[in-house]
Amino acid sequence: MSNQEEVMEGSHAVAHAIKGADPEVIAAYPITPQTHIVEKLSQFVADGELDSEYVKVESEFSAMSSCVGSSATGARTYTATSSQGLLLMNEVLYNASGLRLPIVMGVANRALGAPINIWNDHSDSIGVRDAGWIQLYAETNQEALDMSIQAYEIAENQDVMLPTMVCMDGYILTHTYEPVSIPEREEIQDFLSPYEPEHKLDPENPETFGTVGFPRDYTEFRYQQFDAMDNATDVIKQVFDEYSDKFGREQRGLIEEYRTEDADIVLISLGSIMGVVKETVDSLREEGKKIGAIKVRAFRPSPAQELIEAIKGSDVIAVLDKNVSIGKKGALFTELKDELYSSDVNPLAKNFIVGLGGRDVPEDSVKKIAKKAEKAKEHGRVKKEIEFIDLKEVYDND
Amino acid sequence: MREIRIHGRGGQGSVTAAELLAESAFEDGLQAQAFPAFGVERRGAPVKAFARLSEEKIRRRSQIYTPNYVIIQDPTLLGTVDVTEGIQDDGLMIVNTSEDKESVDIETQADLITIDATEIALDILGKPIMNTALLGAFSGATGEVSLEAMQRRVQKRFPGKIGEKNAEVMKKAKKVVEE
Numbered sequence: 001m002s003n004q005e006e007v008m009e010g011s012h013a014v015a016h017a018i019k020g021a022d023p024e025v026i027a028a029y030p031i032t033p034q035t036h037i038v039e040k041l042s043q044f045v046a047d048g049e050l051d052s053e054y055v056k057v058e059s060e061f062s063a064m065s066s067c068v069g070s071s072a073t074g075a076r077t078y079t080a081t082s083s084q085g086l087l088l089m090n091e092v093l094y095n096a097s098g099l100r101l102p103i104v105m106g107v108a109n110r111a112l113g114a115p116i117n118i119w120n121d122h123s124d125s126i127g128v129r130d131a132g133w134i135q136l137y138a139e140t141n142q143e144a145l146d147m148s149i150q151a152y153e154i155a156e157n158q159d160v161m162l163p164t165m166v167c168m169d170g171y172i173l174t175h176t177y178e179p180v181s182i183p184e185r186e187e188i189q190d191f192l193s194p195y196e197p198e199h200k201l202d203p204e205n206p207e208t209f210g211t212v213g214f215p216r217d218y219t220e221f222r223y224q225q226f227d228a229m230d231n232a233t234d235v236i237k238q239v240f241d242e243y244s245d246k247f248g249r250e251q252r253g254l255i256e257e258y259r260t261e262d263a264d265i266v267l268i269s270l271g272s273i274m275g276v277v278k279e280t281v282d283s284l285r286e287e288g289k290k291i292g293a294i295k296v297r298a299f300r301p302s303p304a305q306e307l308i309e310a311i312k313g314s315d316v317i318a319v320l321d322k323n324v325s326i327g328k329k330g331a332l333f334t335e336l337k338d339e340l341y342s343s344d345v346n347p348l349a350k351n352f353i354v355g356l357g358g359r360d361v362p363e364d365s366v367k368k369i370a371k372k373a374e375k376a377k378e379h380g381r382v383k384k385e386i387e388f389i390d391l392k393e394v395y396d397n398d
Numbered sequence: 399m400r401e402i403r404i405h406g407r408g409g410q411g412s413v414t415a416a417e418l419l420a421e422s423a424f425e426d427g428l429q430a431q432a433f434p435a436f437g438v439e440r441r442g443a444p445v446k447a448f449a450r451l452s453e454e455k456i457r458r459r460s461q462i463y464t465p466n467y468v469i470i471q472d473p474t475l476l477g478t479v480d481v482t483e484g485i486q487d488d489g490l491m492i493v494n495t496s497e498d499k500e501s502v503d504i505e506t507q508a509d510l511i512t513i514d515a516t517e518i519a520l521d522i523l524g525k526p527i528m529n530t531a532l533l534g535a536f537s538g539a540t541g542e543v544s545l546e547a548m549q550r551r552v553q554k555r556f557p558g559k560i561g562e563k564n565a566e567v568m569k570k571a572k573k574v575v576e577e
Contacts, residue, residue, distance in 0.1 A: 006424075007417075007421040007424045007432075009417075118436075119436060120436075171436040172436075172459050175433055175434055176431060176432070176433040177416075177417045177420050177421070177430075177431065178420070178430070178432075179424055179430070275456075275458055275459050276457070276460050278457055279457055279458055360460050362461070362463065363458075
């Protein structure tokens with residue numbers, strides 16, 4: 001098995017992984033900062049290295065519509081997008097999931113307008129969290145490319161059959177060169193089960209996809225999706241384990257704990273921010289602080305049960321969200337807190353909104369967050385539940 | 399960990415230089431990362447690119463604020479961009495200019511070397527594309543990355559005559575800096 005690492009751009013690493021997964025159809029529309037992924041894939045097709053039907057479309061709406069069509073015929077399908085592109089797909093995203101089509105989509109996370117902004121946050125994918133797609137989030141380019149392969153094995157599992165987004169931070173991962181190890185095509189093919197859906201569009205054996213769901217049946221369709229997402233929890237764990245064993249990785253579970261054993265304070269987030277979060281934990285540990293971190297790999301299905309288990313015994317949790325629901329709070333925070341209500345785990349909980357529209361999150365900002373969490377612990381209560389970090393002074397009423 | 403910032407203008411290959419630097423360092427057995435200043439680049443406009451080198455796996459992905467090394471590809475940037483920003487006192491700045499270091503308009507505690515990288519590029523490539531010359535100079539001045547790894551990487555990226563000539567540019571620039 002090849003475990004040779006090479007330095008490569010994140011987008012290209014994902015394109016190589018997808019090439020190995022050998023999708024029969026790719027339908028995509030370019031948008032910054034995702035473009036390099038599909039550009040590379042289209043080059044593979046043009047050079048004859050990848051035998052896919054590459055469909056050039058005139059919008060993201062058409063891209064996802066083509067994906068729905070191709071996936072319904074039983075073809076393994078891929079697309080990728082960002083930001084406004086993902087929003088333009090919104091209507092079709094629900095169809096892809098409702099039709100139970102295991103499409104895999106790369107999302108290069110980018111902020112939403114207005115004001116127009118091409119830089120990273122999670123507003124786009126979090127904004128479509130209810131569309132019935134599995135959502136995986138990568139911390140590194142290695143994880144992004146591995147997840148792009150794992151996504152097919154998860155999505156196409158007969159107990160799941162749900163489309164899957166592999167989310168990677170725009171620019172911060174997509175445009176960064178770093179060492180990655182890309183499995184050989186044969187190894188990827190060997191890892192992935194062949195895609196043989198129980199139902200597909202086939203002229204020899206006609207079936208109907210997308211009929212009306214009358215009030216008599218509609219609820220059951222939704223219940224089945226809900227149930228399938230529930231099944232995805234175990235399937236994801238199993239696929240992550242099998243992949244880690246086969247390719248020598250340690251990417252297991254819906255979450256990853258970092259120095260949480262005896263931690264009073266736990267920082268929780270998802271995506272590429274976890275690198276600096278872990279570094280901050282290390283430097284605060286050196287100062288004798290009992291602090292740890294948890295990385296969330298899967299946002300859908302919900303990682304809440306695993307999170308609750310992991311934060312047992314901690315005094316304060318600080319959830320860092322790169323998104324905010326206007327009028328409410330960050331998504332990871334609200335969802336985790338919701339689950340805590342009916343559990344016997346009851347730490348103080350604070351939500352920090354960070355890194356919107358590409359604002360950098362250096363170690364100093366994470367230290368600031370840790371300090372605020374510490375203060376909550378000292379006072380035994382949370383004064384302000386949600387705080388925007390590094391706000392310009394004129395707005396910071398701290 | 400060592401952090402590097404490259405200043406250039408759109409079209410001068412700053413991003414390519416950062417990428418080649420990371421690739422070469424990795425070949426030498428270091429961990430490496432390279433990324434552009436995420437912006438809307440236009441030809442001729444000031445641009446920045448970054449690299450990190452380390453013995454350990456690199457987890458940090460925030461921007462670079464206190465570089466150990468700064469490479470300045472275009473002397474016309476000196477009046478418009480704060481090229482010294484955050485440079486560490488024991489750091490090193492490498493400037494592409496025909497002037498000697500005493501007459502360069504930079505005030506810094508860090509070490510400073512100048513090299514006429516454009517002249518080397520014009521001489522060997524026949525074009526004022528000086529990013530590879532500055533990489534050679536970086537290798538010579540810092541020893542962080544070997545010339546051989548850089549030469550292999552540039553020839554991998556630009557196969558044939560162009561790669562060969564750039565490898566020659568690197569060697570020449572390294573020699574100039576070491577003299």
